[in-house]
Amino acid sequence: MPSQGVSVSLDPLALRYLDHVRFEKRLAERTCTLYRLDLERLSAMAAEASVALTAVQPIHIRRWVAQMHSAGRSGRGIALILSGWRGFYTWLGREGRVSSNPVQGVRAPKVAKPLPKALGVDEAVQLAEHEEAQDAPWLEARDAAMVELLYGCGLRVGELTGLDVVPSDTALQQGRGWVDLQAGEVQVQGKGGKRRTVPMGSQALAALERWLAVRSQVTGMLNAPVPGASSASLALFAGRHGTRLTAQSIWQRLKRRSLLAGLATPVHPHMLRHSFASHVLQSSGDLRAVQELLGHANITTTQVYTRLDFQHLAKAYDAAHPRAKRKG
Incomplete structure (x- = not known):
């Protein structure tokens, strides 16, 4: 089988095809190089099987796929x-x-779908309870509220950036969500324009109240709707200049916070969503409820968390059951 560093003599038909993709289809040079490597591999396999390129059958292709795999x-x-x-x-x-x-x-052989990365319960709590002394108090209050909403409500980062402090006609028109402190709920605009209501836990509610207490003082922003108010x-979450935080900013702040909190792995927003789903499922076993909380249109999307839950159970079994440990 040829490697990238070995040139194989190609059939004239293969050379004509390469000219076709280079000059007629005008594909990028890198793409043409990859096509040539693919054809060199095909030519080498066909030569080893003593079959002409024009005589190759599906049985040959399947055999070569198995060899590569x-x-x-x-x-x-x-x-x-x-x-x-x-x-x-x-x-x-x-x-x-x-x-x-x-x-x-x-x-091609199916690629095993990787499990979503989730924090352990202790790690998630460690991140949520971390207080960053180096930051200004308002910045710490804001970041703590963001972590609590991501982990405590399972929000997507885009849903978090789209939250307003209160409902407004503008928010409804532009597909944004808002927080309802009195009801202890978050109104979220999810994928496909689908709205859902997510309950806030006591810790998320307390963190949000601490942030809102300093938000208007720091950013000069509004805590109540007024006619013509801008987005x-x-x-809900803004930076020093009063502009709405971007997803990239939240990624950066969360990565920094997780490292300062002593976590071994840098944390990103979707990891907290995975952690939320996994931990709720571990405690409740209610897959349908997790589906509703996450806003998944299809329950098969949610079922990946049952694999995470099984891993948790398997580790607990291996650690605790006397018949799980191998002798010696």
């Missing part, structure tokens, strides 16, 4: 190679050199 190539890498081969045989079909595309029905002036 057993050699350690990832499913994603194989899928990219198959895409290159599929394009070559599509072109051969248009040129009248093959009657069918041998790659058409072949798929920025009603933003």
Whole structure:
């Protein structure tokens, strides 16, 4: 099997195809180089099997996919190679050199979907209870409230940045959410314009009240709607200049806070959403409720957290059950 550093003599048809993608389709040079590597790999495998490129059958392609997979190539890498081969045989079909595309029905091995990263309960509490003495009091109050809403309510970072202090006609028109302190709820505008109501826990509510007590003093922003108020002036979370915080700013603040809190892994906003879902599911076992809290349209999206929950149970079993430990 050729490596990237070895040049393989290519069939004239393969060379014509490379000219086609370079000059007629005008693909980028890097893409053309990758196509050539794919065709070198195909040519080497066909030569080893003593079969002409125009005589390759689906059984050959499947065998070569299995060889690449057993050699350690990832499913994603194989899928990219198959895409290159599929394009070559599509072109051969248009040129009248093959009657069918041998790659058409072949798929790469499925890539194992990685589990979402979630903090342990102790780590999440450690982050939420951390107080940063180096920051100004108002900045600490703001960041603490952001952490409590991300972890305590399972919000997406875009939902967090879109929160206003109060409801307004502008918020409704522009698809933003708001907090309802009296009801202890967050009104969220989620994906696909879907609105949902998320309850706030006592810690999130207390943190939010501390932030709102200093918010208007620091940023000069409004805590009540007025006619013609701008989106920025009603933003729940704002920076020093009174502008609505961006998702990037929240990522940076959360990463900094997690490192200062002594966590081994830098934390990002979606990790707190995963942690929220995993911890609620561990405690309640109510998958449907977690689906509603997260705003998932399909429960299959939520079911990934059952795998996280099983990992938690498996670790507890391995640590505690006398028959789980191997002798010696």
